[in-house]
Amino acid sequence: MKKHKHKNQSNKEIKKTELEPNRFSLGNDILESSLKTKTTSLKVLNLYHFFPDKLNLYGDRGNIISLVKRCEWRGIKVNVIEVSKTDGLTLDDMDMFFIGGGSDREQSLATDELQKIKGKLKQKIENGVPGLTICGGYQFLGKDYIDANGNRLETLGILDFSTVAKQPRLIGNVLIKSEKFGDIVGFENHGGRTYHSFDTLGNVEKGNGNDDESHKEGLVYRNLIGTYLHGPILPKNPSIADFIIEKAIENRYGAQAAHDWMTALDNKLENQARNSVWQRVRNG
Amino acid sequence: MPVKVSVLAAKMAQKASRMLNKSGSNIPGVVARKIDKNVLKKLADKTEKIIFISGTNGKTTTSQIVGHIFRESGYQIIHNSEGSNMITGITTAFIDNEGLVTGKKADVAIIEIDEGSIERVSKEVKPDLMVFTNFFRDQLDRFGEIDILVNKIGEVLKTTDAKLVLNADDPFVSRLGRIGMEADYFGLGKEAFQFEQHNMIESTFCPECGEPLDYSYTHYGQLGHYHCSCGFGRQTPKYEILNLEVNKGLTFKTNVGTFTLPILGSYNAINALAAISVCLESGLTYEQIQKALNTFSVENGRMEWFENKGKQVVLNLAKNPAGVNVSLSESNYNNDKRQYLLVLNDLAYDGRDISWIWDADYEKIKNSLTDKVICSGIRAEDMAVRIKYAGIPEEKIVIINDIEKAVEELVSSRVNSYVVPNYTALEPTRKALVKRLKSL
Numbered sequence: 001m002k003k004h005k006h007k008n009q010s011n012k013e014i015k016k017t018e019l020e021p022n023r024f025s026l027g028n029d030i031l032e033s034s035l036k037t038k039t040t041s042l043k044v045l046n047l048y049h050f051f052p053d054k055l056n057l058y059g060d061r062g063n064i065i066s067l068v069k070r071c072e073w074r075g076i077k078v079n080v081i082e083v084s085k086t087d088g089l090t091l092d093d094m095d096m097f098f099i100g101g102g103s104d105r106e107q108s109l110a111t112d113e114l115q116k117i118k119g120k121l122k123q124k125i126e127n128g129v130p131g132l133t134i135c136g137g138y139q140f141l142g143k144d145y146i147d148a149n150g151n152r153l154e155t156l157g158i159l160d161f162s163t164v165a166k167q168p169r170l171i172g173n174v175l176i177k178s179e180k181f182g183d184i185v186g187f188e189n190h191g192g193r194t195y196h197s198f199d200t201l202g203n204v205e206k207g208n209g210n211d212d213e214s215h216k217e218g219l220v221y222r223n224l225i226g227t228y229l230h231g232p233i234l235p236k237n238p239s240i241a242d243f244i245i246e247k248a249i250e251n252r253y254g255a256q257a258a259h260d261w262m263t264a265l266d267n268k269l270e271n272q273a274r275n276s277v278w279q280r281v282r283n284g
Numbered sequence: 285m286p287v288k289v290s291v292l293a294a295k296m297a298q299k300a301s302r303m304l305n306k307s308g309s310n311i312p313g314v315v316a317r318k319i320d321k322n323v324l325k326k327l328a329d330k331t332e333k334i335i336f337i338s339g340t341n342g343k344t345t346t347s348q349i350v351g352h353i354f355r356e357s358g359y360q361i362i363h364n365s366e367g368s369n370m371i372t373g374i375t376t377a378f379i380d381n382e383g384l385v386t387g388k389k390a391d392v393a394i395i396e397i398d399e400g401s402i403e404r405v406s407k408e409v410k411p412d413l414m415v416f417t418n419f420f421r422d423q424l425d426r427f428g429e430i431d432i433l434v435n436k437i438g439e440v441l442k443t444t445d446a447k448l449v450l451n452a453d454d455p456f457v458s459r460l461g462r463i464g465m466e467a468d469y470f471g472l473g474k475e476a477f478q479f480e481q482h483n484m485i486e487s488t489f490c491p492e493c494g495e496p497l498d499y500s501y502t503h504y505g506q507l508g509h510y511h512c513s514c515g516f517g518r519q520t521p522k523y524e525i526l527n528l529e530v531n532k533g534l535t536f537k538t539n540v541g542t543f544t545l546p547i548l549g550s551y552n553a554i555n556a557l558a559a560i561s562v563c564l565e566s567g568l569t570y571e572q573i574q575k576a577l578n579t580f581s582v583e584n585g586r587m588e589w590f591e592n593k594g595k596q597v598v599l600n601l602a603k604n605p606a607g608v609n610v611s612l613s614e615s616n617y618n619n620d621k622r623q624y625l626l627v628l629n630d631l632a633y634d635g636r637d638i639s640w641i642w643d644a645d646y647e648k649i650k651n652s653l654t655d656k657v658i659c660s661g662i663r664a665e666d667m668a669v670r671i672k673y674a675g676i677p678e679e680k681i682v683i684i685n686d687i688e689k690a691v692e693e694l695v696s697s698r699v700n701s702y703v704v705p706n707y708t709a710l711e712p713t714r715k716a717l718v719k720r721l722k723s724l
Contacts, residue, residue, distance in 0.1 A: 053488070053496075062642030062673070069673050103431060105494065172636065187637045230639045235669050269672050269681070273665035280662075 043076040043261060045248050048097040050083050050137070051113065054106035055099060058189065060134055062232035063098055066241045074263050076245075086113045091120045094129060095248040101135030111140050114156055122158045130223035130247035132240075134233070138219065138226035139163040139192050148191065159221060161196030170208040173281040174229060176217050178202030181239045184217075185277040186229025194219075194228075201227055206281050223247040236274045238267050287327060290320035291382045298376075309368040313375030324371070327378040328409040331362065332391040335562060336409075336446070338399050339417030339457070341607050342555040343369070345586050346417055347396035349545075349559035349577075356576035357568055360390035369398040371405050399433060403440045414441065415449040415562050417555060419456040420505065420606035421640070430456055434491070438463045449561050451554070452521045453507040459491045461519060470554075470561040471521035472503055476536075477528040477550055479504040480613035482606075482645050492516040504551075504613075505606050523561045528553045530617070541570045545577040548598065549587035550617075551610045583723075585705070585714045587614070590721040597694075597701040597721060601710045603634065608644035608704065615702040621653055625694045626671070627661040627687060627705035627713050634707045638663050646674035655699055658682045660690035661709045691716035 049064055064080060071078045083089065102110060114121065125131065139145055142161040145153040155163075169191045176184040178201050193211035200210070201218030209217030209228065218227035225240065227233060234241040242262065250258035294312035301311045316323045328334060337347040351363045364377035374395055381390050397405055399419070419430050434456050441448070442463055451457045452471035461467040482504055490497050490512035502508035511517030528536040533546040534553050538560075545556055556577070563573050582588050590597040598615070602608040615622055630638050649657065649671070657676055659667040664683045671681050684690040687705075691713065694701055705713040 056643075058637065059639030059642030062639070062670075065642065065673050069675075105431065109494070187639055189637065230637065232639055232642050235642070235673060236666070266678070269665070269668050269678060272683070273669045276665040 043074075044079065045071060045076060045095040045245070045252070046079045046081055046093045047248075048081050048083055048091070048094045050097065050099045051102070051106075051110045052082050052100075053084055054110050055102040055137060057101050057103070057135070058187075058230040059232050060098075060100035060230060063100075063132060063134075063234040063241075066232070066234035066238070067096070067098075067245060070238065070241050070265060071245055073265055074261055076249075076261060083113075086117045089117055089120075091117065091124055094124060095252050096129065096244055097124075097131040099131070099133040099137030099140075101137055101139075107136045107140070108153075110136075111155065114140070118156045118158060121156075125158065125222060125224050128223050128247065128251055130244040130251075131225070132234070132244060133224070133226045134230065135190055135228055138228065139194060141224075141226060142194070142196070145192065159196070159198065159219070161194060161198070161219070163192040163194045165191045166193055167191070170212065170228075172207055173277065174207030174209060174217065175205040175278055175281055176202040176209070176229075177205055180220070181237065181243070183274065183278055184229070184233070184237050184240070185274050185281070186227070186231040186233050186237070188228045189230060190228050194226075201225065236270055236277065238265070238270045287320065287323060287382075288384065290316040290323045291327075291379050292384060293319050294323075294376070294379045295384070309365065309376055310370075310372040311376075312379050313372035316379055317372065317375055322408075324375045324378060324405075325408040327375075327382065327388075328393070330388065331378070331393050333413075333566070334393045334395065334409060334411045335566070336395050336397050336402075336411040336414040337417075337558075337562070338397045338402060338414070339451075340399065340420040340604065341610075342417040342551070342558070343396050344584065345547075345552055345555040345582070346415065346558045346562075347394060348582070348584070349556055349580060350562050351394045352580050353559065353563050353568065353573055353576040354392060354394060356579065357572045359392050362390050362393035362395070364395055369396045370401045371408075374401075374405055374409070399437065402437050406440045406444055410444045411446045413449060413562060413565060414444075414446040415558050416451060416454075416457045416460065417558055418451055418454045418505075418507065418606075420604055421643070431491070434459060441465060447565065449558070449565060450519075451507075451558065452519050453503060453509070453554075455491055455497060455506060455510055455516075455518075458519060459516075462492070462516075467519075468523075468561070468565065469519045469521040470523040470557050471518070472507075472525045472528075472554060472557075474501045474509060476525050477503075477530075477553070479550060479610075480616055480648070482609040482613075482648075490514060490516050504610065507554075523557060523564065525553060525557055540564065541574070543574060543577060545580050547580065547582055547587060548589055549600065549610070549614060552587060585710045588714070589724040590717055591724050592695050592701065592721050593698045595698055595700050596724070597703060597717065599703045599705075599714060599717060601707070602644075602704045603707045605640055605644035608641070608646070609648065611702070611704045612645065612648040615700075616648060616650065618700075619653065620700050621655060622700040622702060623654065623656040623658070623694065623697055624649060625658045625660060625690055625701065625703040625705075625713075626667050627690070627703075627709035628659070628663040628667045629661045629706055629709045630663050631708045634709075638666055641667065641670045646670055649674060649676060651676055651680075654680065655697065656680050656682060658684060658690050658693055660684050660687050660713075661705070687712045688716050691720065695720050 068078045140155045141158045143157040146164045148165045199220040200216040204215045294316035297315040298312040362381045448467040452469035493514040497510040525536045535544045588599045600611045602611045
């Protein structure tokens with residue numbers, strides 16, 4: 001039986017999965033194969049996973065699994081860098097990032113940490129570093145969040161948009177028609193209504209999305225995606241996962257590498273699962 | 285209103301419902317409460333001893349063990365079954381105890397209670413003893429976050445005089461020991477058993493101050509020996525397992541004697557210890573308890589064991605990540621070839637959101653030892669994707685939505701099998717197994 005490593009981790013800002021296999025890692029298979037990959041290729045990407053210890057609701061770590069596996073199947077090694085503290089963090093080697101949602105307390109702890117690096121994060125987003133932010137992670141990129149009692153919470157202010165919490169909570173399956181990504185399925189569970197004039201992921205066919213009026217879901221700004229969709233979103237919507245991976249390769253290794261490395265994968269099961277949800281939800 | 289009126293009406297409703305071939309475990313409660321909204325309170329008030337059993341996982345098994353020990357020790361009991369653990373089901377259990385001519389039959393109520401129903405039920409029924417097994421994330425869209433749930437339960441408990449029996453190893457449960465009520469603890473000693481580790485991220489922050497908890501030992505999930513610089517920490521258990529052996533049954537040495545019971549599942553030792561703690565706190569003796577444990581058996585899909593042409597088929601309900609992790613771990617305590625049947629539904633009782641399967645460690649399924657993973661149920665396709673991303677090659681993954689056909693496919697292969705359905709998938713899966721296989 002292993003002793004818990006939490007105490008020594010709490011003093012560390014970041015840790016790399018390859019260096020320190022631990023309970024946050026995604027299983028030995030992934031580790032072993034990624035270590036093998038390292039010795040045979042130079043295809044490496046760094047994925048920053050912000051606050052997996054705090055922002056870990058609703059199966060969203062499935063997005064990390066999706067990105068790691070879809071790279072692995074293409075012979076690309078992903079270092080998952082799990083960030084729990086941001087002091088001294090430069091983000092210099094960040095090729096893509098993920099921010100999920102958490103409970104109120106954890107969300108506010110995470111936001112305090114992100115405040116310290118919001119300038120750098122904004123710069124990365126402006127430079128086209130791809131990222132996926134979900135639910136709370138999405139909302140808190142905006143300039144403010146008005147809670148259910150009408151109190152204004154300061155958020156990161158990286159993008160100019162607002163979220164207002166209202167009743168009822170919007171819960172259920174969501175179907176999206178997206179020009180960029182095709183059909184998208186997911187599950188929403190949020191009280192916040194997000195209003196913005198940026199590009200969106202697409203039109204809501206079923207469910208609510210950003211708010212209960214506009215029939216739009218998500219936000220796309222450069223290569224950043226914000227969304228309310230859990231499910232998690234990436235496994236059943238591999239075109240979004242591949243978009244993030246492709247942009248990450250392009251930024252670091254150039255357009256030719258992105259083209260060469262993005263070999264086609266067999267998405268039979270993923271498509272079958274998406275279609276099955278689509279049929280059920282549309283008809284139900 | 286005299287309580288007999290509503291009881292009579294409820295019993296008639298139950299008869300009618302049974303004639304219509306419905307199981308009817310909630311209907312009498314619904315009817316009685318319509319006629320007399322105080323019926324449960326009235327019936328509970330005249331019951332001498334009331335024991336509540338709650339928690340995310342293990343409450344059914346714990347409740348069944350407590351019930352069995354009391355019955356075997358000669359008590360008549362009021363006892364609800366799993367699936368009837370909300371207010372109407374609990375009301376039904378009390379109504380079942382009422383003889384219309386003879387009056388009540390039992391003086392002890394052993395009640396399994398859904399953690400989300402504690403608030404409502406406790407307004408009408410004041411427990412004398414309340415045991416909590418653990419708090420894991422359950423079906424996500426039903427309760428919100430654990431923090432809120434535990435706070436609520438704490439507030440409600442303060443309105444009762446219940447003595448608490450708490451799992452010392454779970455920081456969330458243990459926190460209930462700090463609300464100013466009498467509490468005793470049960471737990472698992474260091475090195476008592478080597479559980480397979482999970483990758484799942486659970487509460488590892490101090491529920492009192494929010495700092496990371498320091499663990500000197502982990503059983504699995506957030507269960508273990510922990511403390512925090514703020515002073516919060518694992519309490520010394522009154523009842524503690526010092527050593528656990530799993531071998532066609534469970535044998536565990538505790539500080540109050542050694543217990544043996546013929547059920548499977550290493551984590552069931554903790555449920556059994558919870559049950560034993562309740563019985564000892566209720567004045568039963570070690571001898572009474574051990575004698576009853578000898579004859580305890582499960583017929584409810586909790587680590588239920590079948591035989592298929594000399595190979596074992598283990599059925600275990602798992603409705604949340606923690607449940608899946610322990611279920612899959614059970615398959616890894618040997619190195620035999622195996623296959624899996626994973627059944628996933630998304631009906632209201634399951635929680636409509638099945639995202640949680642990505643919080644569970646299906647990576648525990650060892651590709652080299654696994655012949656086949658059959659995915660079934662309404663969301664079989666989602667399960668198949670999860671299994672693919674857990675590193676199992678697609679050619680080993682079979683999607684058969686129909687549960688009956690999936691079980692047919694499973695039993696056609698002569699290899700050890702592990703069957704893990706979620707909540708509403710359990711009954712049809714179990715029925716299909718019972719129809720084809722011999723129970724062990």
